[in-house]
Amino acid sequence: MRVSVSKSQVSGTVRAPASKSYTIRGLMCAALAQGDSEVIAPLSSDDTGAARDVLRAVGVSIAREVSSKRGEWWHITGDSFREPKKDLFCGDSAATLRFMAAISSRVPGECRLTAGPSLAQRPVGPLVAALRQLGVDCSAQDGLPPLVVRGGGLRGGVTELPGNISSQFVSALLLIAPLAGREVTIRLTTVPESKPFLLMTLECLKVFGIDVAASPDLREFKVSPQVYKPARYLVEGDWSSASYFLALGALSGPVAVASLNPDSLQGDRALLGFLKDMGAQIEIDKNTVTVRKSRLNALKADLADVIDLLPTVAVLAAAASGTSELTGI
Known part of the structure; x- marks a missing residue:
């Protein structure tokens, strides 16, 4: 194939x-x-x-x-x-x-x-x-x-x-x-x-x-x-599954992901913070998170508690200006 x-x-x-x-x-x-x-x-x-x-x-x-x-x-x-x-x-x-x-x-x-x-x-x-x-x-x-x-x-x-x-x-x-x-x-x-x-x-x-x-x-x-x-x-929405679409929004967007709890205890909600640190445009309306195409900057991120985010964050880092540092992997 x-x-x-x-x-x-x-x-x-x-x-x-x-x-x-x-x-x-x-x-x-x-x-x-x-x-x-x-x-x-x-x-x-x-x-x-x-x-x-x-x-x-x-x-x-x-x-x-x-x-x-x-x-x-x-x-x-x-x-x-x-x-x-x-x-x-x-x-x-x-x-x-x-x-x-x-x-x-x-x-x-x-x-x-x-x-x-x-x-x-x-x-x-x-x-x-x-x-x-x-x-x-x-x-x-x-x-x-x-x-x-x-x-x-x-x-x-x-x-x-x-x-x-x-x-x-x-x-x-x-x-x-x-x-x-x-x-x-x-x-x-x-x-x-x-x-x-x-x-x-x-x-x-x-x-x-x-x-x-x-x-x-x-x-x-x-x-x-x-x-x-x-x-x-x-059962609330899964932040790990949503992370791919949120990252896609930052790279191409706008992409909105519904059924997410912005105050969730799920570790992979940390992607929101990573995106903000990279300069992404983010809007939160109740249980919907929208990310718009943005010029991204490099970041330093500890992924020890959110290792499932590694592929997503690595792709974002590859598209960002500057050198990113990912630890805890």
Whole structure:
């Protein structure tokens, strides 16, 4: 196949797809809530499909609804777990595998979580060790999937793990901590990576009635026993997906991207600051961000917490006058 791309004048409006990270977090919290919840405007993708499938396999009712007025939403009846009849295949969705490793401690009987070929090569040993410290009976041969988790035994207490391996390990512990027999303290032995994802987890927990006491540096979390409450959870647009169109606006524009939360906790919202630093013309009207063609200047940017922005920022830097410096990569 041959593809030819020629110089073009680009302009218009697009709608940002829903956030995958928020969709999966909303699903997991709704599954743990007693009663009926709604996840509104979710993302339909391979990863969110994997999350739906494994939750259904352990007894969670998830019904997809669509209307011309409301668009798409998922109706979820949670806290109705039963032992699965087969392995829980998580595909290559790391969030699904890691979150379900913790949630499976609430499922009666035994859960065996399997993964696709890529995810099967990614270690889960630190998460298994942290869950064991809380009383969970779980194992993973050589620290790799599949994982076996036996329900019950989530007593609580103190658990420690490195913070610089995966924020999803920490988020998995935060999801299950409120349901332990006693207060849970999660201590990170190193500085956490991807702090924005931890803040997103805390935000989602808050919507479903869960309070977490977190230290300012996100190195320690204290969670008392609590009950998840049903909620109507609106999934905001994905800043990572929107970043390509916003950058396109600065290079060719004007381009407007709708369904974005200007105050989002998503780390990739940092692109707005990078564009402003480069001199791009930006307009924000409620949930729509417009970027116009601009003369761009070089910038210095730390991408440690927003590494997904590297390709976009690199292209912008290539089109900017001067020498840019990108660190944290």
